[in-house]
Amino acid sequence: MTDPAKHGTRIEVRNLTKKFGSLTAVDDLSFSVEPGRITGFLGPNGAGKTTTLRMLLGLVRPTHGTATIGGERYSEISNPQRVVGSALEATNFHPGRSGRNHLRVLADTTGVDTKRVDEMLELVGIPAAARQRAGGYSMGMRQRLALAAAMLGDPQVLLLDEPANGLDPEGIRWLRMFLRHLSSQGKTILISSHMLSEVEQTVDDVVIIANGRLIQQGSVADLHGEKRSIVRTSSAPALVSALIAAGISAQATDATMLEAIGDDMARVGDIALAAGLPIYELRPNQTDLEALFFELTESPENRNRNLAGSAGSGAIPGEHNPATGPAAPYEGATP
Incomplete structure (x- = not known):
């Protein structure tokens, strides 16, 4: 095993494919994410974004192709929690455990000093709720807790799945500034979203996929034309x-x-x-990026083939679907 920090923390996806039976969730996908930049990983729901992130984290085995961080597969990274932080779900915690205790358990597991728990709670803006049961958190607070967990080991790479989901406008502004601060430190940040408008003011680069295939990649400035x-x-x-x-x-x-x-x-x-x-x-x-996004993803050849038929049919295992999952209130909502 090697330490990607010695070789840089570039994310590389090369010819990545994942099939679930007859369903192709990710289809010969290739792209890269550079250190010191925020890359938006965009596509409609069911496009294969979450499956790709899960392959990067070693949670799903590719049918073929590679997904590496600093030149290494996740399973080959020494002490991966110190290299890669991730937040794929804002519900990955025990509902009866406080937010602080949730982070303390993770800190013990990864060998992180427990004093960093309170530092992270302060950093993400929920110290007042630290001793409350996480099951009672709003969706926005859950997102902040998930981000605190991802940052616990001070990783060089962050993989975030729909991090703005549930955040109110102030929370989205905070997230934008927070991610900008992290990228200025040279961290490699990949955030997924199904809406370009949510990340347009945050990201430097975009990777747009549909039906698991790459359809556009470049800087936001390049997309504007x-x-x-x-x-x-x-x-x-x-x-x-x-x-x-x-x-x-x-x-x-x-x-x-x-x-x-x-x-x-x-x-x-x-x-x-x-x-x-x-x-x-x-x-x-300037080019209306939202219009461009829909033009690219809703063209006949890129229309989501997994939405055909009855509701729920052809769903990709593990793909994010905002219509399902726990119904937590939005950040700032009145209980």
Whole structure:
């Protein structure tokens, strides 16, 4: 066994496939996650995200392909809890045990100093609820407890399945800042979600899958595409000519609207002023990532084949389904 910390903590998934009988949950999937960056692992419910995370953690055996952390399979990592922290479910605790005692049991199991238990409870913002039974926690508090458990061993890698589920807006903002802080320390962070809008402001990179197959990978900036500006004026053709003469590519979309390449809107305004043309509207025009996400995942070839037929048929074992599971109140909800 080796220590991935000596070789970096890059996550590598190569040609990963998992079949459950005739059902292919993950289909020849390949992607990587870099240290010091937050990567969003996105796809519709049943796309194979949770199954992939479980293969990374050695909980599910791949049919073929590899899933490694720092170049090693999870089973080959020395003291894995010190290398990889995970939160795949916010219900993985004894409901009659307090949040603090839940973490103390984990600390004893992994050889972590118990003083870190209180440090983690403070870090995730639930010290006041530390001695309350975890079974009475809201879903948001359960998510925070799961995150505290994942961080207990101060791992270099975090694998989080739907970490924003159940958090109120303040909690989501806190989670975003918390993950940003961890990535600034060089940690490798992979978070799954079925909604791009939940993670767009948090992640640096995205991996989008559907039916267990990779359909898009890249930075959030790359997904937004080339920066452009939308301009409305009295004569779009006249302003297009002025912009092109000044070295800015532009194209009229109708008599009064045009699209200019780039995001230097001050310069566009200056050119319009010099040309004697009024500006009625001037705004950036970026790709709507949410629309792109649905366009990619709902195309006929990527539509979720596991939702066909009657409800519950063809479900992937272990895949996250928000329609099932314990009905805990949302964070901030009135009991």
